[in-house]
Amino acid sequence: MEQRISLVTLGVRDLARARRFYERLGWTGQTVSGTVFVQVGAMALVLWGREELARDAGIVDAQTDGFGGVALAQNVRSRTDVDDIVEAALEAGATVTRPPGETFYGGYAGYFTDPDGHVWEIAHNPGFPMGEDGAITVPDFGDADQAPDLPA
Amino acid sequence: MEQRISLVTLGVRDLARARRFYERLGWTGQTVSGTVFVQVGAMALVLWGREELARDAGIVDAQTDGFGGVALAQNVRSRTDVDDIVEAALEAGATVTRPPGETFYGGYAGYFTDPDGHVWEIAHNPGFPMGEDGAITVPDFGDADQAPDLPA
Numbered sequence: 001m002e003q004r005i006s007l008v009t010l011g012v013r014d015l016a017r018a019r020r021f022y023e024r025l026g027w028t029g030q031t032v033s034g035t036v037f038v039q040v041g042a043m044a045l046v047l048w049g050r051e052e053l054a055r056d057a058g059i060v061d062a063q064t065d066g067f068g069g070v071a072l073a074q075n076v077r078s079r080t081d082v083d084d085i086v087e088a089a090l091e092a093g094a095t096v097t098r099p100p101g102e103t104f105y106g107g108y109a110g111y112f113t114d115p116d117g118h119v120w121e122i123a124h125n126p127g128f129p130m131g132e133d134g135a136i137t138v139p140d141f142g143d144a145d146q147a148p149d150l151p152a
Numbered sequence: 153m154e155q156r157i158s159l160v161t162l163g164v165r166d167l168a169r170a171r172r173f174y175e176r177l178g179w180t181g182q183t184v185s186g187t188v189f190v191q192v193g194a195m196a197l198v199l200w201g202r203e204e205l206a207r208d209a210g211i212v213d214a215q216t217d218g219f220g221g222v223a224l225a226q227n228v229r230s231r232t233d234v235d236d237i238v239e240a241a242l243e244a245g246a247t248v249t250r251p252p253g254e255t256f257y258g259g260y261a262g263y264f265t266d267p268d269g270h271v272w273e274i275a276h277n278p279g280f281p282m283g284e285d286g287a288i289t290v291p292d293f294g295d296a297d298q299a300p301d302l303p304a
Contacts, residue, residue, distance in 0.1 A: 001177045001237050004193035004226060004286045006275075008160060011221035025153045032293040033257075041156035042194055042287035044280075050221045057263040057271050058250035059219045067213045068220010069163035069202045069268065074156060085153050098210035105185075111209040116221065119209050123158075128196075134156045135194035141184040 006043055008072065011050030011061075012116045018047045021115050024092035025085075041134060050116070066117065073121040075130055079108040085122045086110040094120075158195055160224065163202030163213075164268045170199045173267050176244035177237075193286060202268070218269065225273040227282055231260045237274045238262040246272075 012018040019029055019036045022045075029038040029047070036047035054061035076082055082100045089112045090096050097119070100110035109123035129137045164170035171181055171188045174197075181190040181199070188199035206213035228234055234252045241264045242248050249271070252262035261275035281289045 001179065001226070001240065002228075002286055003179050003191060005160060005195065005197065005224050006227040006280075006282075006286070006288045007225035007273075008157060009223040009225065009273075011219075011223075027153065027155050030290065030293045037290045037293070039155060039290045042283075042285075043157065044288055044290050045157065053221070053223055054219055056250070057219075057223055057273065059263075059265070059271065061221075062216060062218040064214060064216045064218065066216065066220075067163075067206055067209075067211045068218075068222055069205070069213075070220055070222045070270065071161040071163075071205055071209055072157050073159040073161065074153070075158040076154075088153065098208070111211075113211070118222065119211065121159075121161075121209065128158075130158075131194075133194075134154055134158070136158045136196055138182065138189045138191045138196050141182045141189070 007046050008040075008043065009046040009048055009053055010114070010116065010118050011053040012047050013050060014115070015047060015049060017115055021092050021094070022047070025088055067119065071111075071119040071121055073123055075123050075125055075128055075134075075136060077124070077130070079124050082108055082110055082122050082124050086112060089114075089120070089122075159198050160192075160195065161198040161200055161205055162266070162268065162270050163205040164199050165202060166267070167199060167201060169267055173244050173246070174199070177240055219271065220269075223263070223271040223273055225275055227275050227277055227280055227286075227288060229276070229282070231276050234260055234262055234274050234276050238264060241266075241272070241274075 029036040038045040094112035096112045098111040103109045107125035111121045181188040190197040246264035248264045250263040255261050259277040263273050
């Protein structure tokens, strides 16, 4: 299995409301057959009816709108970007669950939930190299659990 | 806000079990400070204690392990890849919630949940162009909701 994710699908209660929320953040999506597709880097963010998603996945939805144990994050280029995006999300209808502030890893981040309760973190993390195109590179943490490199 | 996702964090009950599951699928991660980072394309998949994630996000976790309304998907290059990956996931400890089969959009897909209930779809979708590196391009669906192009 290749190490990549192609799509992240967020189940939503009201597709138009969800699309409007992300558009107010400046994103452009396309609606086709009751589904919204948004190009995000080399992936797609998909907004789809929560019940349809559960049915398609063969999963029973307990219909609790709470935390599902998943958070999406966008790393940004400055602390000011964190403040600006969290403020824009609030204006677009998000609930800010953690106002921007210092993080335990020496960065600066804030969290909000979208109108369906999906969790987003906006973070400035100087420890995670980011390319011009926004690509993230996981640093070499010298993980002791990994197989050691063979000597050259 | 740029159109990209930097990280997808999955809250887990048992970090070692979660890491083992993804490693059995052939992925390589690094554990640092009780967190597993996996490079996935231009992003990172992060495995982190579910309670720690909720606390960090400022969210009360109702502790229901059910469907959280989110599904991750990997598009693959053939129907055989779908079968093979879903089979490998089953052997690695996944629950197959929808065995591979035809989809309503003319593709072929299966779904499984990881040991913490996070939902994955493995799909062959000829309608979604995929680059050599696995990058996905959302096709132009001719969305009627979008602003029309200005005449040249």
